[in-house]
Amino acid sequence: MSESRVFCPRCGDPVESPGEASGRTPLCLDCYFDEFSLVDAPDRIEVAVCATCGAVKRGKRWVDVGARDYTDVAVDEVTEALEVHVDAEEFSWGVVPEQVDQNTVRMHCTLSATVRDQPVEREVTVPVLISRGTCTRCGRIAGDYYASTIQVRGAGRTPTDAELTGAREIINEYVGEREAAGDRNAFVTEIKETGDGLDARVSTTQIGRAVADRVVRRFGGTVDESATLVTEDEDGDEVYRVTYAVRLPEFTPGDVIDVDDDGPVLVESAHGNLKGTRVTTGEHYEADFEDGIAPDARRLGRAMEATETTLVTVEDDNAVQVLDPETYAAETVPRPDYLDPAADTVRVLKSRAGLHVLPATAETD
Template identity: 30%
Template structure:
């Protein structure tokens, strides 16, 4: 093979790279470029990283530092089969030194380059944490119950569901998914929410767990960049009747099993299944709760009836025998005494409610 003389340095070589030998070409070729100093902004509260005009959740501070170096590192577009190695070293909690090494193939030749930068960390509050601490909210969820006040248990459950939903939404990227304030009211709970979309998810999660329904009502609060700004009030209504409630509806005594879009229950008189809607049973009379049951003595069993002692007067009373009844005379059995009579509870009913 004929040798070629490099016009720049005069060396003999096998081929030229842009009219010069390999050594002369790579003497001026910059495989990588990295600024001597980089500045990163990290939220002191949530750890988010400010990048390209937006806050991003990345991870711990070392991951943020490495991400900033990767974003700032320039690698020549002729480089192929690039292998990058970054070595961070903490100097202070606010300063890191990062060494970058790159191996690549350029014009079929292996090339190695190194660079080092200083990363200075600025800790500030991100826009979301500033809003959260400042009481910012886009929506209000008013948790109430139809025809009654929510119980303390229900209020705590709704608040817990809301917090869990916020964690899930924040992990999915909704940085406005926070509860800025929780106000206890006699008639329920008011949750002040940072995100309208997250508020809808909370309402759906509560309905899935406890049943009920919700409606939305927007209120104009101002304008920004020529667009109307609204706050949404979510009127969350828990079911009128809870699982375990016993109601009188159209002459039937019904024990409520579940209440959502559909209300499911069982007749305490004949054990038949009951299915309805919250709208249909609205205003039904609540006469007891399954927790009001007491134990009394089973005197005797007949074909379709049983004789029991009235738990208050101790008189012998004949009542309808429930389905799946397996007790024997002399046993103590659970019963529910109401103004409409005494109802025996089958053992499986009692266990289910416990």
């Protein structure tokens, strides 16, 4: 029986491995490698890099690549651009960058692989041209762009320094979290204190809403939202700027307020509805649901204004005598259940309603 043989359709030499999945007659090794190209590389690569933040433009998007310099950018771009032949096995490559000038990096690439059990090595050189520009984010920052405003105000008062500092920290921390998560649209345009409180302009409405909610979670209060039409985008869609007005509670932890006929209250919480402790009895106080954080009351003073004075005597279960810190006269005042009868001194707040014994642990700042 004669042996079946397959011949190269180009040169006519016999082919040792006649079968191919495609069913076509294969070329011999010489003819195959005459046409073989291990890697397909572009003649050159042009890369747009933001001169401010170093982001690289890929298609219509700007991408943070974390490159240390433009050589790193060139390596990354060449890596993305090289197309290796499908028959290549055990492929590896190395690159030697050559900085031609400030805007050009010539990449000398050495590539090796195994193809049809034969070692193959190729060298290609790809110039990478760097063009510097401004990414969308940096352009917006430079142009003082903002999409939302957060206004922090107090109800019937000016926010405290602690509230203003806390609100500023919340804004910067949240935007920092978004940036760390890769959100290139996250930035703060402006934060400034005004006579009424604090105003902040941020890059997106999502950030504005999230910051406003965080301020309320920390300090209590409410958020009102309003939108203003400013323009239309390139698709004809309406573009709005949104203002988030944060109204901090009128009364805050540490306030002593005259809320009803049952005695003043030391405020401990302004979340949900106002909560605190009666300074005449030590009993818990909680505002009615409909009053929320704004019961009809007047502020008598702050716990931080309290003065340490002498506990003269415990008269009975309901009253004690203390020295007035201003006149040094002995005054009889209600005895709250948190008062330690064995103590030598107590902290008292003097107001137009009289002397009030406060807990030793009451907020002092």
